[in-house]
Amino acid sequence: MTTKKEDDQPETCKAQAILKLLSGKFKPEVFRLSLNSPLRFSNLLREIPGSNKQSITTALRELEEVGLLERKVISEKPLHVEYYLTTKGKSLIPFFEQLESIGEI
Amino acid sequence: MTTKKEDDQPETCKAQAILKLLSGKFKPEVFRLSLNSPLRFSNLLREIPGSNKQSITTALRELEEVGLLERKVISEKPLHVEYYLTTKGKSLIPFFEQLESIGEI
DNA sequence: TCAATAAGTCAAAAAAACATGACTACCAAA
DNA sequence: TTTGGTAGTCATGTTTTTTTGACTTATTGA
Numbered sequence: 327m328t329t330k331k332e333d334d335q336p337e338t339c340k341a342q343a344i345l346k347l348l349s350g351k352f353k354p355e356v357f358r359l360s361l362n363s364p365l366r367f368s369n370l371l372r373e374i375p376g377s378n379k380q381s382i383t384t385a386l387r388e389l390e391e392v393g394l395l396e397r398k399v400i401s402e403k404p405l406h407v408e409y410y411l412t413t414k415g416k417s418l419i420p421f422f423e424q425l426e427s428i429g430e431i
Numbered sequence: 432m433t434t435k436k437e438d439d440q441p442e443t444c445k446a447q448a449i450l451k452l453l454s455g456k457f458k459p460e461v462f463r464l465s466l467n468s469p470l471r472f473s474n475l476l477r478e479i480p481g482s483n484k485q486s487i488t489t490a491l492r493e494l495e496e497v498g499l500l501e502r503k504v505i506s507e508k509p510l511h512v513e514y515y516l517t518t519k520g521k522s523l524i525p526f527f528e529q530l531e532s533i534g535e536i
Numbered sequence: 537t538c539a540a541t542a543a544g545t546c547a548a549a550a551a552a553a554c555a556t557g558a559c560t561a562c563c564a565a566a
Numbered sequence: 567t568t569t570g571g572t573a574g575t576c577a578t579g580t581t582t583t584t585t586t587g588a589c590t591t592a593t594t595g596a
Binding site for chain 1: 553554555556562563564
Binding site for chain 1: 443444445446447449450453454459460463522523525526527529530531533
């Protein structure tokens with residue numbers, strides 16, 4: 327009975343731990359989009375082809391849980407929610423950029 | 432052949448594609464171990480806690496399929512199999528090292 | 537000859553991840 | 567007052583991934 331997603335194994339290396347933060351069908355894309363500007367739920371839904379509400383919700387929740395994104399209710403003008411990169415999230419930017427820069431592999 | 436995993440979506444960014452190469456429960460660890468020295472099936476089985484034959488097989492096959500590892504039968508002394516990093520595999524070393532170097536996040 | 541090691545395969549079951557469709561609540565515009 | 571946008575939840579169903587355990591083939595060591 328592996329308890330659902332409890333940290334079973336302490337990661338044996340940091341790279342592995344970080345890869346896990348971004349594992350899943352939509353998390354990498356959601357994270358990448360967050361590099362440019364704050365995210366909004368309905369934008370993600372429109373912009374990520376093949377996505378669906380539940381999956382976007384899950385991706386956002388999990389990125390929040392691991393501390394890469396922060397959810398903020400914007401109580402102004404057209405009342406809505408935005409997700410921001412946290413400091414921790416920002417610390418992954420260079421790594422993401424390096425990935426992007428790797429040539430055709 | 433394990434023809435699941437139809438390439439559904441062409442990746443929208445390279446980072447995502449690369450993350451996918453290393454996605455799965457044991458692939459990151461198997462890949463990391465390959466950075467030091469050639470891998471052997473039975474060593475992996477012993478060294479990776481919680482692993483099992485089938486999962487190791489799958490990880491090795493998939494890393495082979497995407498061209499990160501190469502399988503070699505060593506027809507000498509105590510006849511066995513070794514898995515080596517390919518050139519493509521080696522191109523990911525700096526990225527892996529950068530990940531390792533990210534501070535406590 | 538018997539037992540062990542190496543490197544697996546295969547089918548089946550269990551668990552985890554992902555998708556679908558119905559529904560909610562709030563607000564604003566027509 | 568009906569429609570539409572935003573931001574979801576919930577239960578259920580499907581698909582993918584991972585685990586289990588029995589079995590294989592070949593080589594080596596005692």
